Amino acid sequence: MKAIIFDMDGNLFQTGKILEQSLEEAFAVLRERGEWQGAAPIDEYRNIMGVPLPAVWEALLPGKSEETKREMDAYFLERLIVNISEGKGELYPDVKGVLAELVAEGYRVFIASNGLVRYLAAIVEYYGLNEWVTETFSIEQASTSDKGELVRIIKEKYGVTEGAVVGDRLSDIRAAKANDLFAVGCRFDFAQEQELKEADAVIDNLADLREVLKRSQVKG
Template sequence: MKTVIFDMDGTLFQTGTILEPSLEEAFAVLRERGEWQGTAPIEAYRKIMGVPLPAVWEALLPDKPEETKREMDAYFLERLIANISEGKGELYPNAREVFAELAAEGYRIFIASNGLVRYLAAIVEHYGLDEWVTETFSIEQTVTLDKGELVHMIKEKYGVTEGAVVGDRLSDIRAAKANGLFAVGCRFDFAQEQELKEADAVIDGLPELKALLEQVPAKG
């Protein structure tokens, strides 16, 4: 049975729809305490979109104490989940329809993301993705915080021998190749052309995926 492993942020979920308000809410806490001036560093976050949350705070608050970074990490996660639950986010166009098509063709669907368990669960639940997704895997489940290890976990648990990893960043592409899978790059919001050059194929929208996968030769 063929398998498709999807990244979440910037691939299935339009993270930017809740990113700015959630980050602004987090930095408002720092402003109120006199520990930050000006608006939240949205552009700086966009450049590192897709990295695990702890790494976000190392980048955005390099000079702050570890306690402050942990506090902001926890608060930001709560605001992300609240905004998802309130329907302020969006999937990329046709994501649910593409899932339905792939499932109807016999593909197993997984999610492998650098997002945290509760964050991913909020998206899956709000949009009813578990109708098609066999299981969602979070970077929290790994030791190394490496996407390649996460994809390997899926291969081992479900006996995956062929399939594709679909994602917008280099970590997704390299995770696919490290595990002998087809790497599909997504030229979406946070994608970088230099990174996409390493993919086996690139799509500009999720509806292109099914036809592309049909052209991938099966392993002999």
């Protein structure tokens, strides 16, 4: 069975559209308590975008209590979901067209993300992605925070024998290689050139994906 496994943030969904607002709303809570001064650390978050949320709060709130980190984690998730449901986010150009073409060409499409289950479900539901996506997998479903394990779960559940992982971060690229899949790097909002060097191919927009797949060993 041939499959294309997509990361969500920074690949299908333009997380940056709601990132700043949601993070500001979360840090406003800390400012009201006198536990934070100034703007929310947007740039710091962009630099680590794609890691599991608990790791985000370790980086953004060093020195804060575990209780505070858990609280901010939960509140930020709620704000993301609200902003998605209010239509403040956006898919990248060509997402639905590319997914439809892949399915028409015989691929099964999956999402494997470090995002949490409720967050991913909000995006999938709002944009109707289940029309093309067979199943969405969250890192919550894996026994570790290793994206490679999540991809392995998909391969075993569906009997995937060949295909590609499409993502913008090193964790996506290495997840592909760990599972003997083709690694397609996305040079989008959160990508880092040093990490993309490990990909088998790099695209600047999703419309280029079909041509890359045709040129590679991944056949539809």
